[in-house]
Amino acid sequence: MEETLNIGKEIYQPRILDIGTGSGAIALALAHELPEAKITATDVSVAALKIAKKNARHLKLEKQIEFLKGDLFAPVKGLFDIIVSNPPYISAAEYKELPQGVKDFEPRLALWAGQTGVEFYEKLIYQSKNHLKKDGWLLMEIGAPQAEKIRVTMQECAFFENIDVRRDYAGHDRVIKGRKK
Secondary structure, three states, X not given: OHHHHHHHOOOOOOEEEEEOOOOOHHHHHHHHHOOOOEEEEEEOXXXXXXXXXXXXXXXXXXXXXXXXXXXXXXOOOOOEEEEEEOOOOEOHHHHHHOOHHHHHHOOHHHHEOOOOOOHHHHHHXXXXXXXXXXXXEEEXXXXXXXXXXXXXXXXXXXXXXXXXXXXXXXXXXXXXEEEEO
Protein backbone atom coordinates (compact mmCIF):
# COMPACT_ATOMS: atom_id res chain seq x y z
CA MET A 1 0.00 0.00 0.00
CA GLU A 2 2.79 2.40 0.94
CA GLU A 3 4.59 1.65 -2.33
CA THR A 4 1.41 2.25 -4.30
CA LEU A 5 0.83 5.58 -2.57
CA ASN A 6 4.37 6.74 -3.35
CA ILE A 7 3.88 5.95 -7.03
CA GLY A 8 0.32 7.31 -7.15
CA LYS A 9 1.35 10.66 -5.70
CA GLU A 10 3.66 11.16 -8.70
CA ILE A 11 0.88 10.68 -11.27
CA TYR A 12 -1.75 13.29 -12.08
CA GLN A 13 -5.20 11.73 -11.58
CA PRO A 14 -3.93 8.16 -11.59
CA ARG A 15 -6.13 5.39 -12.88
CA ILE A 16 -5.74 2.46 -10.48
CA LEU A 17 -7.00 -1.12 -10.70
CA ASP A 18 -7.28 -3.25 -7.54
CA ILE A 19 -7.64 -6.91 -8.54
CA GLY A 20 -9.17 -9.19 -5.92
CA THR A 21 -10.32 -6.31 -3.73
CA GLY A 22 -12.01 -8.46 -1.08
CA SER A 23 -13.40 -6.09 1.57
CA GLY A 24 -12.01 -3.16 -0.41
CA ALA A 25 -9.33 -2.22 2.13
CA ILE A 26 -6.65 -1.34 -0.43
CA ALA A 27 -8.99 0.47 -2.82
CA LEU A 28 -10.53 2.43 0.06
CA ALA A 29 -7.18 3.43 1.52
CA LEU A 30 -5.96 4.55 -1.91
CA ALA A 31 -9.16 6.52 -2.52
CA HIS A 32 -8.77 8.24 0.83
CA GLU A 33 -5.08 9.11 0.33
CA LEU A 34 -5.30 9.89 -3.40
CA PRO A 35 -8.62 11.75 -3.76
CA GLU A 36 -7.91 12.62 -7.41
CA ALA A 37 -7.45 8.94 -8.35
CA LYS A 38 -10.01 6.98 -10.37
CA ILE A 39 -10.12 3.50 -8.88
CA THR A 40 -11.61 0.30 -10.24
CA ALA A 41 -11.85 -2.65 -7.83
CA THR A 42 -12.69 -6.17 -8.95
CA ASP A 43 -13.41 -9.48 -7.26
CA VAL A 44 -14.92 -12.81 -8.25
CA SER A 45 -16.93 -12.95 -5.04
CA VAL A 46 -20.32 -11.25 -4.96
CA ALA A 47 -20.24 -11.38 -1.15
CA ALA A 48 -16.85 -9.65 -1.02
CA LEU A 49 -18.01 -6.92 -3.40
CA LYS A 50 -21.12 -6.35 -1.31
CA ILE A 51 -18.92 -5.77 1.75
CA ALA A 52 -16.52 -3.55 -0.20
CA LYS A 53 -19.39 -1.40 -1.48
CA LYS A 54 -20.83 -1.12 2.02
CA ASN A 55 -17.42 -0.04 3.33
CA ALA A 56 -17.11 2.54 0.55
CA ARG A 57 -20.53 4.00 1.37
CA HIS A 58 -19.67 4.11 5.07
CA LEU A 59 -16.45 6.03 4.31
CA LYS A 60 -18.17 8.22 1.68
CA LEU A 61 -15.78 7.03 -1.03
CA GLU A 62 -18.28 5.24 -3.28
CA LYS A 63 -18.12 7.91 -6.00
CA GLN A 64 -14.39 7.44 -6.42
CA ILE A 65 -14.40 3.64 -6.77
CA GLU A 66 -16.08 1.49 -9.40
CA PHE A 67 -16.68 -2.08 -8.17
CA LEU A 68 -16.89 -4.84 -10.79
CA LYS A 69 -17.47 -8.58 -10.53
CA GLY A 70 -15.15 -10.80 -12.50
CA ASP A 71 -11.95 -12.80 -12.64
CA LEU A 72 -8.70 -10.90 -13.12
CA PHE A 73 -9.09 -8.47 -16.03
CA ALA A 74 -12.35 -9.85 -17.46
CA PRO A 75 -14.62 -7.01 -16.26
CA VAL A 76 -12.30 -4.06 -16.99
CA LYS A 77 -11.71 -1.85 -20.00
CA GLY A 78 -8.91 0.52 -20.82
CA LEU A 79 -5.42 1.06 -19.50
CA PHE A 80 -4.28 1.79 -15.96
CA ASP A 81 -1.38 3.68 -14.45
CA ILE A 82 -1.21 1.25 -11.54
CA ILE A 83 -2.44 -2.28 -11.02
CA VAL A 84 -2.34 -3.51 -7.45
CA SER A 85 -3.30 -6.86 -5.98
CA ASN A 86 -3.15 -8.72 -2.69
CA PRO A 87 -3.98 -12.09 -4.20
CA PRO A 88 -4.32 -15.48 -2.56
CA TYR A 89 -0.84 -16.97 -2.17
CA ILE A 90 -1.23 -20.09 -0.04
CA SER A 91 -0.17 -23.33 -1.79
CA ALA A 92 -2.14 -26.54 -1.45
CA ALA A 93 0.38 -27.93 1.07
CA GLU A 94 0.39 -24.71 3.11
CA TYR A 95 -3.42 -24.60 3.13
CA LYS A 96 -3.57 -28.05 4.75
CA GLU A 97 -1.30 -26.78 7.55
CA LEU A 98 -3.25 -23.58 8.31
CA PRO A 99 -4.89 -23.45 11.74
CA GLN A 100 -8.60 -24.21 11.66
CA GLY A 101 -9.30 -20.73 13.07
CA VAL A 102 -7.79 -19.16 9.95
CA LYS A 103 -9.74 -21.48 7.66
CA ASP A 104 -12.95 -20.64 9.54
CA PHE A 105 -12.36 -16.87 9.34
CA GLU A 106 -11.18 -16.44 5.74
CA PRO A 107 -12.94 -17.90 2.70
CA ARG A 108 -10.83 -20.52 0.90
CA LEU A 109 -11.03 -18.41 -2.26
CA ALA A 110 -9.17 -15.60 -0.48
CA LEU A 111 -6.33 -17.85 0.68
CA TRP A 112 -5.73 -20.82 -1.57
CA ALA A 113 -3.89 -20.08 -4.80
CA GLY A 114 -3.33 -23.50 -6.33
CA GLN A 115 -0.76 -26.23 -6.01
CA THR A 116 2.32 -23.97 -5.86
CA GLY A 117 0.76 -20.75 -4.58
CA VAL A 118 2.02 -18.67 -7.53
CA GLU A 119 -0.50 -19.57 -10.22
CA PHE A 120 -2.51 -16.38 -9.67
CA TYR A 121 0.65 -14.25 -9.94
CA GLU A 122 1.65 -15.83 -13.23
CA LYS A 123 -1.75 -15.05 -14.77
CA LEU A 124 -1.74 -11.54 -13.32
CA ILE A 125 1.77 -10.77 -14.56
CA TYR A 126 1.24 -11.95 -18.13
CA GLN A 127 -2.26 -10.49 -18.52
CA SER A 128 -1.30 -7.11 -17.06
CA LYS A 129 0.65 -6.29 -20.22
CA ASN A 130 -2.60 -5.51 -22.03
CA HIS A 131 -3.99 -3.35 -19.21
CA LEU A 132 -1.07 -1.19 -18.11
CA LYS A 133 -0.10 2.08 -19.72
CA LYS A 134 3.50 2.46 -20.82
CA ASP A 135 5.50 3.17 -17.65
CA GLY A 136 2.57 1.85 -15.59
CA TRP A 137 3.25 -0.15 -12.44
CA LEU A 138 2.19 -3.60 -11.26
CA LEU A 139 2.41 -4.06 -7.47
CA MET A 140 1.52 -7.30 -5.72
CA GLU A 141 1.63 -8.45 -2.13
CA ILE A 142 3.51 -11.74 -1.90
CA GLY A 143 4.25 -14.52 0.51
CA ALA A 144 7.91 -14.18 1.52
CA PRO A 145 9.06 -17.55 0.11
CA GLN A 146 7.62 -16.69 -3.31
CA ALA A 147 9.65 -13.55 -4.00
CA GLU A 148 12.34 -15.09 -6.20
CA LYS A 149 9.95 -17.20 -8.28
CA ILE A 150 7.71 -14.19 -8.94
CA ARG A 151 10.69 -11.94 -9.71
CA VAL A 152 11.94 -14.48 -12.27
CA THR A 153 8.47 -14.68 -13.85
CA MET A 154 8.39 -10.89 -14.20
CA GLN A 155 11.86 -10.88 -15.76
CA GLU A 156 11.05 -13.73 -18.15
CA CYS A 157 7.93 -12.06 -19.51
CA ALA A 158 10.28 -9.29 -20.74
CA PHE A 159 7.91 -6.34 -20.51
CA PHE A 160 8.76 -5.22 -16.98
CA GLU A 161 11.71 -3.21 -15.75
CA ASN A 162 12.64 -1.74 -12.37
CA ILE A 163 11.53 -4.97 -10.70
CA ASP A 164 11.98 -4.65 -6.96
CA VAL A 165 10.98 -6.57 -3.85
CA ARG A 166 10.18 -4.60 -0.69
CA ARG A 167 10.23 -6.00 2.81
CA ASP A 168 7.64 -5.47 5.49
CA TYR A 169 8.47 -4.06 8.93
CA ALA A 170 9.34 -7.56 10.15
CA GLY A 171 11.96 -7.89 7.40
CA HIS A 172 10.01 -10.37 5.23
CA ASP A 173 9.71 -10.00 1.46
CA ARG A 174 6.17 -8.63 1.11
CA VAL A 175 5.64 -6.54 -2.05
CA ILE A 176 7.00 -6.96 -5.55
CA LYS A 177 6.66 -4.25 -8.15
CA GLY A 178 7.66 -3.68 -11.74
CA ARG A 179 7.16 -0.95 -14.34
CA LYS A 180 5.95 -1.75 -17.85
CA LYS A 181 8.49 -0.87 -20.52
